[in-house]
Amino acid sequence: MSEDFNDSKTIQAQSSETISGGGATPTPDIDYVRPAELPDQDLYHGHSFITKWVFCQDAKVIGVQYFLLATFTGIIGLILSWLMRLQLGFPGAAGFMTAEHYYQFVTMHGMIMVVYFLTALFLGGFGNYLIPLMTGARDMVFPYVNMVSFWMFFVAVGVLLASFFVPGGPTGSGWTLYPPQAILEGTPGSGMGIILMCVSLILFVAGFTMGGLNYLITVLQARTRGMTLMRMPLTVWGIFTATVLAMLAFPALLVSALMMTLDKVLETSFFMPTILKAGEVLEYGGGTPILFQHLFWFFGHPEVYIVALPAFGIISDLISVHSRKNIFGYRMMVWAIVVIGALSFFVWAHHMYVSGMHPWFGFFFATTTLIIAVPTAMKVYNWVLTLWRGNIRLNTVMLWCLGFIVTFVNGGITGIFLGNVTVDVPLSDTYFVVAHFHMVMGIAPLMVIMGAVYHWFPLVAGRMLSEKLGKWHFWITFLGAYSIYFPMHYLGFIGVPRRYFEMYDSPYITSAVGMNQFISTAAFIVGAAQFILIYNIIVSLKIGKPAGKNPWQANSLEWLTPTVPPEHGNWGDKLPVVHRWPYDYSVPGAKEDFIPQTTPPSEVVETKVEKT
């Protein structure tokens, strides 16, 4: 591996000579890092409240803004899920709940959680905060564009939520928005609702593109001295690759949303075949609804990995820091992220097995889908092997990491079921599918977010979160989430269809009644438990234990800023110089169990440090 890096090989040779030389003074050369290619970044420093906290160009503030707005939207999604579970567990308990409302809540819950919560939080929130800090940049490369990105997101959320208040309410066509039903009368929100949804998505994509370009160019072109690609924390790799996916997948969403808007507003027939309604032929004709499904899932499947890849990256770093061990197989982890990202563009039609397709077509997509299991499994093995014989600190962050690994394996295995055409067809549109994707891309990434919040809150706020509350939060969420989604697999096997408002007196699912009540009760408790975190954050901001510098004894650059929390420009007068990867934990011979990335080789010549 290190043959590629002639520079580091020389360093290795020199340092091993010094070791055999027996305590000779290290040659100054081994600390050499070539000079900066670019002049220092020219930043706009805000002075007023508005330029410092509202229309702010500092990536860290933008990250926090993204985080707060995404969380706010996510809480709306959570409340919608409560209302749905109330109806499913105890039909009729919520008096106002009609079938139309139920479908609208399903749709908005899905869209909010996938796009406006998880995507915005991982890429907009963690991406903005962590990329410049972890790569040693002063800020994103185009802070102004970055600021506009957040405000576009803000408008997109506004338009989305406005659809609750228009005549007919928000769209109720399911988060996949399949035409023709999404825009035909009879579907709730087929008037203004669907139009606002499409407009909101278009705004989101436009805003995201501005942010995404920033993330990519910052990673590619603005790293600090010594920060090679293979010295970047996996968090940066995950967010970077996810952003690449987003830049290539969101175009399909943009195009499908635009065409759907035209079908609705101008009565074009892109997706609309000839339709008979109450014996009357509608104006539409000659379009193809399957085209929408292809466009949507060409976006929709990479979207799963847009959420998952940052989670993979972040969890790798958290596990490494809190088990005081280098991440097992770093290069393999990087390549796995890249390969998963690439493969995710060749699997989209596995969402369309029941739409009808040529058997060879299904065979192709089943094969590509199952191939993704290989790099994914590699990652899981590497996480477990990182933990193996590590000096594990069983704190809240580590609990979330462990919770993530089991949840992700669980959801991944049901994915192998659903990737096979013959197994998928009978399980399609049952609660088995609901259980699968909530486990693998709902709960699992959420656990990473929670872990990441407990891990990086001390950096953002300068104070620690309460461990006691954190453990309560974790155990209720973890056990509760399993109580919700584990029984759902069973519901799927006995054939309970998803998206049904009520099951009435279906004799074959009488056993599902009690189970639904149990699931709903668990859902209320888990949802409520999330407010422990919000309470914890608010209280800890005031009375939390001061974190000081680098409370976790981590290596990566974000903990090495001159001030905590870092100020605008991140690094004070001098940019950091990187000499190693961020995973030098528990190195034999080192004084402490961590060697920060900025430690020059001459300070650690007696240690058996990895060559990176």
Place this chain on the structure above:
Amino acid sequence: MSSDPKIKGYEFKPGYSGMAADTASDQTMFKGVHWGKAMMWIFLLSDTFIFSCFLISYMKGRGSTPVEWPNPSEVFALNAFGVPVPLLLIAIMTFVLITSSGTMALAVKYGYERNRKMCGWLILATAIGGLTFVGMQAFEWSKLIHEGVRPWENPFGAKQFGSFFFMITGFHGTHVSIGVIFLFIYAYKTFAGHYDKEKRGWFTSMKGNYVEIEILGLYWHFVDLVWVFIFAFFYLW
């Protein structure tokens, strides 16, 4: 093995493993490439996916509709001296747009040579070329609309013809129009010497640099390239 004079102290390494090492080296992946230029390239990649989605949808839509597709050489014909000439207008439009790409490339050259006047005039010429293109497109749109073609109906055959035509040429026309607006702004900034004096931008407060003209040029060439595809798919198929 060559050393780039622009990058102090960096020597490119030979062979494939050298290429990998250069790519993965610290600070920058693309040595000596301006941030904005890299950003425009990646934006254009994303935009390529948008236009690809449009054109693939068009192919799928045209293949799926049961009604016959209108004959492009009749629909797009223009009467010149009483004789219908197929593709006449579109040939002129394409010629104008491609020519404007040439003037744009020259503007970039003169910009880097710090020939402020020449650069400004060439940007202005490009802007006028783009404006002419948009004008002719508006003429073609109004001709088709006059003949009864609408996004939702089409007297010559499949209604998807109108839908796809107006949507895709409209989306491309929007790109051209945005480009024209920026070209006029950049022409002003060039004449006013903002790039020579490194005057800070109105919104971004970033220092002016002639590289901005090259970045806009990349966008402009891309818009041209997309037009070639739209031309082939709509007018020649």
